[in-house]
Amino acid sequence: xxxxxxxxxxxxxxxxxxxxxxxxxxxxxxxxxxxxxxxxxxxxxxxxxxxxxxxxxxxxxxxxxxxxxxxxxxxxxxxxxxxxxxxxxxxxxxxxxxxxxxxxxxxxxxxxxxxxxxxxxxxxxxxxxxxxxxxxxxxxxxxxxxxxxxxxxxxxxxxxxxxxxxxxxxxxxxxxxxxxxxxxxxxxxxxxxxxxxxxxxxxxxxxxxxxxxxxxxxxxxxxxxxxxxxxxxxxxxxxxxxxxxxxxxxxxxxxxxxxxxxxxxxxxxxxxxxxxxxxxxxxxxxxxxxxxxxxxxxxxxxxxxxxxxxxxxxxxxxxxxxxxxxxxxxxxxxxxxxxxxxxxxxxxxxxxxxxxxxxxxxxxxxxxxxxxxxxxxxxxxxxxxxxxxxxxxxxxxxxxxxxxxxxxxxxxxxxxxxxxxxxxxxxxxxxxxxxxxxxxxxxxxxxxxxxxxxxxxxxxxxxxxxxxxxxx
Numbered sequence: 060x061x062x063x064x065x066x067x068x069x070x071x072x073x074x075x076x077x078x079x080x081x082x083x084x085x086x087x088x089x090x091x092x093x094x095x096x097x098x099x100x101x102x103x104x105x106x107x108x109x110x111x112x113x114x115x116x117x118x119x120x121x122x123x124x125x126x127x128x129x130x131x132x133x134x135x136x137x138x139x140x141x142x143x144x145x146x147x148x149x150x151x152x153x154x155x156x157x158x159x160x161x162x163x164x165x166x167x168x169x170x171x172x173x174x175x176x177x178x179x180x181x182x183x184x185x186x187x188x189x190x191x192x193x194x195x196x197x198x199x200x201x202x203x204x205x206x207x208x209x210x211x212x213x214x215x216x217x218x219x220x221x222x223x224x225x226x227x228x229x230x231x232x233x234x235x236x237x238x239x240x241x242x243x244x245x246x247x248x249x250x251x252x253x254x255x256x257x258x259x260x261x262x263x264x265x266x267x268x269x270x271x272x273x274x275x276x277x278x279x280x281x282x283x284x285x286x287x288x289x290x291x292x293x294x295x296x297x298x299x300x301x302x303x304x305x306x307x308x309x310x311x312x313x314x315x316x317x318x319x320x321x322x323x324x325x326x327x328x329x330x331x332x333x334x335x336x337x338x339x340x341x342x343x344x345x346x347x348x349x350x351x352x353x354x355x356x357x358x359x360x361x362x363x364x365x366x367x368x369x370x371x372x373x374x375x376x377x378x379x380x381x382x383x384x385x386x387x388x389x390x391x392x393x394x395x396x397x398x399x400x401x402x403x404x405x406x407x408x409x410x411x412x413x414x415x416x417x418x419x420x421x422x423x424x425x426x427x428x429x430x431x432x433x434x435x436x437x438x439x440x441x442x443x444x445x446x447x448x449x450x451x452x453x454x455x456x457x458x459x460x461x462x463x464x465x466x467x468x469x470x471x472x473x474x475x476x477x478x479x480x481x482x483x484x485x486x487x488x489x490x491x492x493x494x495x496x497x498x499x500x501x502x503x504x505x506x507x508x509x510x511x512x513x514x515x516x517x518x519x520x521x522x523x524x525x526x527x528x529x530x531x
Contacts, residue, residue, distance in 0.1 A: 102131040
């Protein structure tokens with residue numbers, strides 16, 4: 060694959076970010092793509108591995124060496140066909156995926172993996188620019204109807220695959236637009252929303268019908284959907300946030316990240332607010348509790364608001380700056396990761412437990428914290444306080460929302476509170492009801508949601524037709 064000696068002759072070179080001082084003035088994407096020659100050179104670095112471990116790192120099983128070779132050879136259109144054979148939305152993963160494929164790359168043993176994510180993004184962007192992605196309308200209709208509840212990446216992937224198999228597909232989305240966390244959680248500076256709109260237009264041309272403002276279990280009776288459709292897919296995500304029930308939690312100025320981030324995304328798109336009071340970080344001392352991607356997104360958004368200071372707290376100890384490759388490769392390693400938002404300005408504190416919030420006149424003014432040991436036990440004498448006008452809780456999600464849809468359906472849940480379904484067939488405890496994505500597996504990556512949506516579509520197709528030609 061690629062140039063046989065490419066990995067010996069060509070150094071790794073990846074996309075770079077626009078300068079911090081420039082990019083924090085707006086909410087647009089700021090990753091600067093490689094030119095065509097540099098992209099093809101990077102594709103040339105792909106080795107002729109006996110075992111391409113990048114396959115094991117990629118949840119959607121992208122045929123990475125194959126499309127690297129096609130890019131190196133200049134056959135971008137065939138590279139796009141190959142890429143889309145395993146991934147419905149590479150423009151999403153090419154922007155927001157953490158790239159476990161690169162961690163698994165053989166060249167990562169030497170800290171210089173092939174720039175797989177960059178090449179993937181270049182392929183799909185070029186495909187759109189050249190009109191290589193027309194709607195794939197099914198030549199024959201099956202006469203079967205499927206309801207997909209939730210339009211995040213799992214729901215979109217499931218719906219598109221089923222439509223292409225000839226089924227009548229209806230997507231029910233409680234918000235005003237499709238995308239789920241892609242639209243309302245991930246900031247525009249990481250992924251602009253016209254990318255979602257473009258895919259929705261493609262899917263509509265393929266026969267998918269979107270029903271917006273349809274909150275199944277609240278404004279739409281799930282029993283009626285069960286009667287109207289031959290199968291139902293639950294792809295509503297894991298939206299119940301992990302809370303921090305400590306003294307002072309009731310104070311004003313303490314919000315879940317998913318109360319904060321969607322507001323800004325709506326402002327950028329011009330969408331009407333959802334009725335809640337505005338949350339701004341402008342001029343405030345912001346504390347973000349939670350060290351993951353959502354916390355990072357809170358930092359980047361707060362920087363653009365003009366926060367006075369930003370501190371991010373993580374209860375886990377600081378991971379090593381570099382992993383031990385002989386112990387971790389080709390698996391995803393635990394190591395210190397510095398996001399673009401971290402580079403824009405935030406103080407990071409590890410191994411910190413927040414014990415209580417302090418306030419004045421009903422509004423938060425400070426956090427009282429303590430450092431913890433490896434067993435997460437408080438270290439005596441390490442207590443400290445942090446000034447805060449705005450506290451954002453970004454500690455992940457525990458499971459799907461149970462009120463409404465899931466309770467009214469009466470579907471069985473697993474021990475973690477997710478919808479119980481096996482990956483062999485994605486069937487729930489209810490006849491003709493399937494589940495995929497975060498609603499089934501718990502909070503995870505966009506790429507895992509796409510994988511599960513695709514596999515769930517095949518399971519539904521097999522259920523309806525007795526057999527399926529959809530890929531698994």
